[in-house]
Amino acid sequence: xxxxxxxxxxxxxxxxxxxxxxxxxxxxxxxxxxxxxxxxxxxxxxxxxxxxxxxxxxxxxxxxxxxxxxxxxxxxxxxxxxxxxxxxxxxxxxxxxxxxxxxxxxxxxxxxxxxxxxxxxxxxxxxxxxxxxxxxxxxxxxxxxxxxxxxxxxxxxxxxxxxxxxxxxxxxxxxxxxxxxxxxxxxxxxxxxxxxxxxxxxxxxxxxxxxxxxx
Amino acid sequence: xxxxxxxxxxxxxxxxxxxxxxxxxxxxxxxxxxxxxxxxxxxxxxxxxxxxxxxxxxxxxxxxxxxxxxxxxxxxxxxxxxxxxxxxxxxxxxxxxxxxxxxxxxxxxxxxxxxxxxxxxxxxxxxxxxxxxxxxxxxxxxxxxxxxxxxxxxxxxxxxxxxxxxxxxxxxxxxxxxxxxxxxxxxxxxxxxxxxxxxxxxxxxxxxxxxxxxx
DNA sequence: TGTACATCAGTGAACGCGCGTTCACTGATGTAC
DNA sequence: TGTACATCAGTGAACGCGCGTTCACTGATGTAC
Numbered sequence: 001x002x003x004x005x006x007x008x009x010x011x012x013x014x015x016x017x018x019x020x021x022x023x024x025x026x027x028x029x030x031x032x033x034x035x036x037x038x039x040x041x042x043x044x045x046x047x048x049x050x051x052x053x054x055x056x057x058x059x060x061x062x063x064x065x066x067x068x069x070x071x072x073x074x075x076x077x078x079x080x081x082x083x084x085x086x087x088x089x090x091x092x093x094x095x096x097x098x099x100x101x102x103x104x105x106x107x108x109x110x111x112x113x114x115x116x117x118x119x120x121x122x123x124x125x126x127x128x129x130x131x132x133x134x135x136x137x138x139x140x141x142x143x144x145x146x147x148x149x150x151x152x153x154x155x156x157x158x159x160x161x162x163x164x165x166x167x168x169x170x171x172x173x174x175x176x177x178x179x180x181x182x183x184x185x186x187x188x189x190x191x192x193x194x195x196x197x198x199x200x201x202x203x204x205x206x207x208x209x210x211x212x213x214x215x
Numbered sequence: 216x217x218x219x220x221x222x223x224x225x226x227x228x229x230x231x232x233x234x235x236x237x238x239x240x241x242x243x244x245x246x247x248x249x250x251x252x253x254x255x256x257x258x259x260x261x262x263x264x265x266x267x268x269x270x271x272x273x274x275x276x277x278x279x280x281x282x283x284x285x286x287x288x289x290x291x292x293x294x295x296x297x298x299x300x301x302x303x304x305x306x307x308x309x310x311x312x313x314x315x316x317x318x319x320x321x322x323x324x325x326x327x328x329x330x331x332x333x334x335x336x337x338x339x340x341x342x343x344x345x346x347x348x349x350x351x352x353x354x355x356x357x358x359x360x361x362x363x364x365x366x367x368x369x370x371x372x373x374x375x376x377x378x379x380x381x382x383x384x385x386x387x388x389x390x391x392x393x394x395x396x397x398x399x400x401x402x403x404x405x406x407x408x409x410x411x412x413x414x415x416x417x418x419x420x421x422x423x424x425x426x427x428x429x430x
Numbered sequence: 431t432g433t434a435c436a437t438c439a440g441t442g443a444a445c446g447c448g449c450g451t452t453c454a455c456t457g458a459t460g461t462a463c
Numbered sequence: 464t465g466t467a468c469a470t471c472a473g474t475g476a477a478c479g480c481g482c483g484t485t486c487a488c489t490g491a492t493g494t495a496c
Contacts, residue, residue: 037252050440119334168388172388189374195384203421206418230472230473266474267449
């Protein structure tokens with residue numbers, strides 16, 4: 001991940017050169033530290049080493065910056081999920097479990113992105129691009145659900161969209177209740193990953209999907 | 216639900232009489248309108264028709280008020296869940312589905328409470344009372360999970376705590392992704408209630424619980 | 431290759447605003463005698 | 464039953480602060496010729 005063509009750290013000269021990226025990074029840092037609520041335009045500017053008026057060259061306002069962070073978050077999220085899914089190799093179930101882990105790993109490793117995407121109050125459809133990015137990320141999950149469903153006997157096959165929504169909701173629920181550091185302070189008799197994996201396995205068994213019927 | 220012994224609406228005289236309750240109600244109103252982020256101590260005071268210094272007689276600061284709102288929210292939540300559960304009558308599965316609906320109904324009808332409880336950044340253990348209230352609400356869910364599990368053949372019976380966590384996570388995921396008005400703007404091919412009910416049914420089938428084996 | 435000029439991305443000073451918080455105060459309530 | 468007094472719950476003025484936003488400006492960059 002490189003933000004600039006030839007950045008040596010530290011702004012030099014009158015022009016910053018990569019202020020837009022720097023502001024996004026500042027936002028991520030601040031959101032990670034104090035939550036998406038306690039993050040201000042002015043502080044992001046300060047954090048980027050720039051006057052408080054400078055950000056207006058790149059973002060309409062605080063919400064615009066936040067939405068941009070969410071947009072990038074969805075893009076990263078899509079990449080992470082798609083990489084984990086890996087086209088369902090070696091078999092759909094194994095790949096699905098891997099994707100579940102990737103989901104939680106993303107929420108844990110990138111709490112600021114996750115927060116901007118789902119908990120910042122930015123409406124998911126505030127921008128066509130944002131909506132599209134969100135849908136692309138969900139499409140990965142949906143593709144996985146489709147592959148899993150396609151392995152079931154056609155009779156009584158559930159709609160893949162519903163399966164995808166169930167898995168999404170459960171993943172999101174676990175991530176937001178237990179997924180982040182000890183900030184949430186909710187203790188658990190098992191790891192979030194184990195909880196999700198077990199839940200998905202039970203759910204799939206309920207669908208009639210049997211482990212080991214792969215690829 | 217009565218907040219005062221003999222309130223006729225509108226503060227009269229020098230003393231408010233029920234400022235503490237009025238501030239909580241103001242907080243609920245403001246949170247419902249603008250989310251738990253955009254709610255200030257000063258505005259709550261204004262909303263209650265009182266000087267900005269008055270709230271300090273009842274709450275240490277904004278976070279203290281917010282935590283109090285969350286506490287009351289958990290108490291209401293526990294009541295709502297317990298009422299829906301109704302000791303598992305007429306049978307555990309029926310009662311469980313009813314409780315799922317009650318979960319979503321609460322999140323929808325009391326978004327301010329729900330937000331204070333789960334999305335406001337108030338740490339669940341910030342206060343012993345808050346933690347206890349949260350645990351009491353969860354205990355209802357756990358009791359339901361225990362009853363459901365007790366109807367399974369002892370061999371291969373899953374830990375009830377895990378079952379309770381799965382149901383909680385799914386419910387919370389659905390509530391926070393799809394559960395509130397059109398604020399979230401995420402469209403769904405079915406209602407949140409149907410989605411949750413279907414998910415729980417599939418999950419229970421995966422556990423080997425068969426519908427109709429009631430009471 | 432050099433010069434003029436347009437454009438771009440930043441400055442920094444200034445503003446009004448609402449918030450959180452404090453303070454000495456005061457009106458109302460309740461209680462002791 | 465009446466009076467004195469302690470306590471409680473509010474006032475309102477004041478403060479410092481940081482935020483969002485604007486403005487005319489200026490330094491740097493890139494391009495046309």
